[in-house]
Amino acid sequence: MVSLRWRDNTVIGYVIRRLIMLVPTILGISLVTFVLINLAVETPDTSGTDIAGSAMDVETAEELGRAYGLHLPLFVNVSIDDVRTRTRRSLSQLQMPQKRKAAVRALGRIGGAAIPYFLPELDRLNDPSKDAALDALMLIAKNIHREDELLQHSNTLRYWKNYFETYGADFTPVRAKRLVRRYVRRKDRLALAELRNLGTYSLPQLMSSLNQTKSVPAQRRLVNLLCEVTGRDDPMTELDSFSDRQNVLSRWNEWWHQRYDLYTSFEGIYRITGAMTETRYFRWLSRVVTFDFGVSSRDGRPIRDKILERAPITLLLAVLALLLAYIIAIPIGVISAAKKGSWFDRITGVGLFVLYSLPTFWVAMLLLKYFGSAGFLDWFPSQGLHSPDLPLNISHFEMALDAAHHLFLPVMCLSFVSMAMLARYQRVGMLRISEHDFIRVARAKGLKEYQVILRHGLRNGVLPVITLMGLQLPYLVSSSVVIERIFGIQGMGAETFDAIRASDYYWLLAVVTVTAVLTMVGILASDVIYAVVDPRIVPGRRLGRRT
Amino acid sequence: MKKFKFKKKRDLGISRLWLYKVNRRFYARLANRLAAGLILVICLTGLLADFIASEKPLACRIDEKVHILPALFSPPELVDYDNQSILEKIAADGGWTLAPPVPYGPNQIKVWGGIDWLAPPGSLHWLGTDSSGRDVLARIVHGARSAMLVGLSSMLICTVLGFFLGALAAYFGGFWDRIANAGIETLTAFPTLFLILGIQGLLGISSIWQLVIVIGATRWTDVARVTRAEVLRTMNEEYVDAARALGLSHVRILRRHILPAVLGPVLVSATFGIAGAILIESTLSFLGYGAPPPTASWGGLLADAFASQSCYWLVLYPGITLSLTVLAINIAGEGLSDAVDVI
Numbered sequence: 001m002v003s004l005r006w007r008d009n010t011v012i013g014y015v016i017r018r019l020i021m022l023v024p025t026i027l028g029i030s031l032v033t034f035v036l037i038n039l040a041v042e043t044p045d046t047s048g049t050d051i052a053g054s055a056m057d058v059e060t061a062e063e064l065g066r067a068y069g070l071h072l073p074l075f076v077n078v079s080i081d082d083v084r085t086r087t088r089r090s091l092s093q094l095q096m097p098q099k100r101k102a103a104v105r106a107l108g109r110i111g112g113a114a115i116p117y118f119l120p121e122l123d124r125l126n127d128p129s130k131d132a133a134l135d136a137l138m139l140i141a142k143n144i145h146r147e148d149e150l151l152q153h154s155n156t157l158r159y160w161k162n163y164f165e166t167y168g169a170d171f172t173p174v175r176a177k178r179l180v181r182r183y184v185r186r187k188d189r190l191a192l193a194e195l196r197n198l199g200t201y202s203l204p205q206l207m208s209s210l211n212q213t214k215s216v217p218a219q220r221r222l223v224n225l226l227c228e229v230t231g232r233d234d235p236m237t238e239l240d241s242f243s244d245r246q247n248v249l250s251r252w253n254e255w256w257h258q259r260y261d262l263y264t265s266f267e268g269i270y271r272i273t274g275a276m277t278e279t280r281y282f283r284w285l286s287r288v289v290t291f292d293f294g295v296s297s298r299d300g301r302p303i304r305d306k307i308l309e310r311a312p313i314t315l316l317l318a319v320l321a322l323l324l325a326y327i328i329a330i331p332i333g334v335i336s337a338a339k340k341g342s343w344f345d346r347i348t349g350v351g352l353f354v355l356y357s358l359p360t361f362w363v364a365m366l367l368l369k370y371f372g373s374a375g376f377l378d379w380f381p382s383q384g385l386h387s388p389d390l391p392l393n394i395s396h397f398e399m400a401l402d403a404a405h406h407l408f409l410p411v412m413c414l415s416f417v418s419m420a421m422l423a424r425y426q427r428v429g430m431l432r433i434s435e436h437d438f439i440r441v442a443r444a445k446g447l448k449e450y451q452v453i454l455r456h457g458l459r460n461g462v463l464p465v466i467t468l469m470g471l472q473l474p475y476l477v478s479s480s481v482v483i484e485r486i487f488g489i490q491g492m493g494a495e496t497f498d499a500i501r502a503s504d505y506y507w508l509l510a511v512v513t514v515t516a517v518l519t520m521v522g523i524l525a526s527d528v529i530y531a532v533v534d535p536r537i538v539p540g541r542r543l544g545r546r547t
Numbered sequence: 548m549k550k551f552k553f554k555k556k557r558d559l560g561i562s563r564l565w566l567y568k569v570n571r572r573f574y575a576r577l578a579n580r581l582a583a584g585l586i587l588v589i590c591l592t593g594l595l596a597d598f599i600a601s602e603k604p605l606a607c608r609i610d611e612k613v614h615i616l617p618a619l620f621s622p623p624e625l626v627d628y629d630n631q632s633i634l635e636k637i638a639a640d641g642g643w644t645l646a647p648p649v650p651y652g653p654n655q656i657k658v659w660g661g662i663d664w665l666a667p668p669g670s671l672h673w674l675g676t677d678s679s680g681r682d683v684l685a686r687i688v689h690g691a692r693s694a695m696l697v698g699l700s701s702m703l704i705c706t707v708l709g710f711f712l713g714a715l716a717a718y719f720g721g722f723w724d725r726i727a728n729a730g731i732e733t734l735t736a737f738p739t740l741f742l743i744l745g746i747q748g749l750l751g752i753s754s755i756w757q758l759v760i761v762i763g764a765t766r767w768t769d770v771a772r773v774t775r776a777e778v779l780r781t782m783n784e785e786y787v788d789a790a791r792a793l794g795l796s797h798v799r800i801l802r803r804h805i806l807p808a809v810l811g812p813v814l815v816s817a818t819f820g821i822a823g824a825i826l827i828e829s830t831l832s833f834l835g836y837g838a839p840p841p842t843a844s845w846g847g848l849l850a851d852a853f854a855s856q857s858c859y860w861l862v863l864y865p866g867i868t869l870s871l872t873v874l875a876i877n878i879a880g881e882g883l884s885d886a887v888d889v890i
Contacts, residue, residue: 032733032734040749354870357822357874358873359826361830362869365849365866369856369859474735474738477741478742482833500744500748505748505749508748512742512745515737516736516742
């Protein structure tokens with residue numbers, strides 16, 4: 001009995017070792033795409049003063065760069081920029097006349113979250129910067145809904161001092177958390193009013209309970225409060241369907257993911273771990289590992305959902321093509337090896353070589369032109385995966401038939417290059433096997449020729465061809481781009497086109513990463529199949545020792 | 548006493564013999580000869596495209612002045628003229644002209660003052676015109692230039708990169724080998740078209756050289772893998788041990804003893820790589836993300852054919868050219884691998 005213990009010399013051990021080897025490759029994949037991000041998404045050019053003046057441009061540039069973590073250092077972050085350091089920096093910038101305006105705007109953008117770090121420092125500012133600070137506080141007051149109160153006071157400076165003495169203790173995470181919890185539980189007007197008065201200070205707690213709560217009305221309440229606090233217009237209405245709600249949630253999560261460091265302060269252990277986690281690469285790596293590539297800039301849907309919708313179509317094409325290629329290639333290879341030098345061998349040899357050299361997209365165009373519905377023979381439908389006018393009450397069999405009718409041409413086009421290559425390898429493999437002694441023995445003991453070939457030759461000759469499966473997968477997936485384009489199939493390739501046109505960088509990065517990871521998994525699977533089929537591949541395993 | 552001096556001798560004997568044998572084995576087969584001839588023709592077409600298909604004549608005499616190769620020197624007097632208007636002017640004023648074999652430029656739209664969209668093959672346009680009224684044959688001729696440019700130069704990058712990385716990884720082994728192997732495995736996992744499309748989408752399409760660099764930077768893994776395997780094989784040979792025992796430097800062992808031995812398989816893999824690069828270029832141009840638009844490319848012509856499917860000449864001729872080119876290169880690669888295999 002083969003033991004399934006976790007040992008080096010079992011198939012299970014081999015699989016586990018291969019799985020561990022997957023880790024550096026995924027790191028490598030994330031590194032390659034990371035290099036791409038940094039090549040492509042340069043910090044937008046702020047040197048030119050276009051329409052709105054340069055100060056505004058710096059801010060919009062930062063907003064754009066935030067999506068890719070461009071405000072963070074590449075690999076190590078020794079000085080973490082959180083709400084506390086930002087507020088302090090803006091306060092010191094208030095004292096510099098030329099940077100005053102930008103600092104006021106920056107403080108206003110932070111909103112209520114700045115208060116616990118801003119108000120204690122108010123006394124230390126000198127007079128000209130005090131005025132600017134009051135301007136900034138005016139902006140903050142809007143965020144914490146104290147504007148009306150503030151306007152009634154003639155001495156705003158005194159108002160703020162009083163304010164801090166009265167309400168300063170309110171700005172603690174514990175209190176924010178309690179308020180949010182109360183507001184989640186029911187529509188508590190008092191809690192709502194107090195949360196409004198905290199402004200952006202309560203954002204971390206709001207976001208975490210938004211992700212925890214399952215109740216739809218609570219989600220709606222929280223999202224609408226978020227809209228109010230941040231000024232970002234993406235509400236959740238009562239009419240939204242389930243998927244709409246999910247999309248709204250993931251948009252908010254993406255928004256928060258991009259700028260949580262604006263509103264939270266890193267304390268204690270997070271300051272130390274932040275040196276690693278608050279970096280451009282770590283953020284990208286966490287996206288790759290969790291398969292969370294943010295939200296498409298084209299239609300506001302999460303990229304993950306779109307990939308889950310499109311990838312099966314591309315994979316279906318690739319797997320069907322792979323199967324077809326093997327089904328055709330192995331008999332051709334075996335027959336032409338068995339009858340080496342015959343007319344069959346010669347003709348298939350030349351034919352396979354020509355097939356191998358034909359461009360996929362050209363063949364697809366020709367087939368579409370001569371066999372497609374718009375073309376000459378009208379045998380096959382030319383577009384899509386199933387007929388648009390399919391009646392609803394047909395059986396599964398008829399549905400499969402319709403799909404097969406649509407899939408025939410695309411799968412043919414996808415598979416012929418692989419087929420030609422596999423058949424050539426199969427032929428060579430069979431010829432190599434036929435020189436072995438055990439074939440001669442099989443012949444000598446009087447087996448029929450087909451028995452020699454099928455039972456003794458093919459079993460060994462097919463092994464090297466199986467290893468090629470891993471190499472075929474990247475090729476098939478990448479060719480499906482063209483095939484999808486020509487046959488109008490809505491897979492990952494078709495979406496990639498629209499994404500390039502709409503500069504949806506997230507989709508591009510996601511699709512490059514996901515296809516690479518998928519092919520990695522495919523290669524792993526083919527290696528495992530090979531190890532199961534051919535025990536010699538597992539290193540250190542001796543046959544017959546444990547039986 | 549006369550100082551004894553080592554005389555530096557170049558031992559080209561073996562490599563010359565090797566080249567001679569490979570050459571003889573390669574050209575022994577008719578298919579290889581044909582393929583090599585076709586490749587030469589296509590390379591020359593690409594090189595001389597401006598003189599084979601051009602809107603300016605090869606030489607002409609207009610207004611009592613002789614212009615030779617005006618396409619090359621672009622004299623100011625001939626800016627407003629093309630082959631057709633020169634003919635009309637000669638009929639009126641006298642002079643002579645020598646038109647190129649294909650008297651149309653790749654981007655020339657107006658012929659005899661009018662525009663001929665999607666004209667079928669005829670005496671005026673031998674292979675018809677495309678949807679903008681440009682001559683298909685002229686564009687095929689100029690497409691050879693972009694195909695060969697991308698194929699050869701991107702493979703040059705691939706070969707240099709893959710050769711050095713593969714050789715160094717195999718020679719020094721251990722840690723570096725593992726790093727190089729991980730890099731090769733990672734890059735192999737990316738489906739080429741998705742990766743290159745993604746890069747083109749992210750960086751924006753600027754010029755054909757960007758495509759060359761992108762293909763070169765992503766496709767070197769095949770060459771690197773072959774080089775690595777061959778160097779590992781060669782390292783076990785006794786003459787490498789002997790060279791080590793003599794205390795030769797790493798550079799010298801690599802350059803004089805290992806690299807010549809692995810050159811053959813690398814050359815073969817590079818040849819197949821050229822065919823692959825040409826296919827990638829045409830596929831990308833077909834999808835609209837290859838060479839930027841006015842550049843003539845076979846894939847671009849086929850994209851035009853896809854848009855107007857009733858025109859068989861747009862589908863057939865560029866496709867046949869592309870397939871023949873790739874086929875010829877693949878045959879040459881196959882022949883080369885046979886010739887290199889046994890010495």
